[in-house]
Amino acid sequence: MKIAEQLQMQRQVHGLSQADLADELHISRQSISKWENGTTLPSFSNVVAISDLFGISLDDLIKGDAQLMERLEKANRVNKVSKILLFGIAIAIVGYVCYPLVGISTNTLESWLVIPVLGSFFFVLKSVKWREFNKALTKPTIIWGAIWLGLILIPEIIDFVRGYTQGMNG
Incomplete structure (x- = not known):
């Protein structure tokens, strides 16, 4: 089943209008319409958001849509x-x-x-x-990002405090 058909079916099963789904994804209703008509394909981040919203795996959502699968594979290179x-x-x-x-x-x-x-x-x-x-930030990404930033800042804070105290004392 193509992503367009899968998207329309999942949206209807969950009782959402195109406008409701667009609001959930923070995009325009016209984008949803274009996806369902097969005019354009959703971005990878939107495919992930749709998968999360409808509670289905990415595999189930995009299986059978060769065009989308090829596009996502090229994007990952x-x-x-x-x-x-x-x-x-x-x-x-x-x-x-x-x-x-x-x-x-x-x-x-x-x-x-x-x-x-x-x-x-x-x-x-x-x-x-x-x-x-x-939209792309997950909880683990935020945690690892905070750890990374903290580790980068430790030597900078040490240098700042040393310089400040040496300036005050000397």
């Missing part, structure tokens, strides 16, 4: 997060190799990098589509 990681690691390696050649000390490099780091972080925050991002 090299996703955007992988590109960010690959380019970030490449930039870090190039920077690591080049900074001694230029003759810059580590302290100077760290001082110079503050502005580009903060600037790029600001632009990342500004360019994220937060509505879709928040």
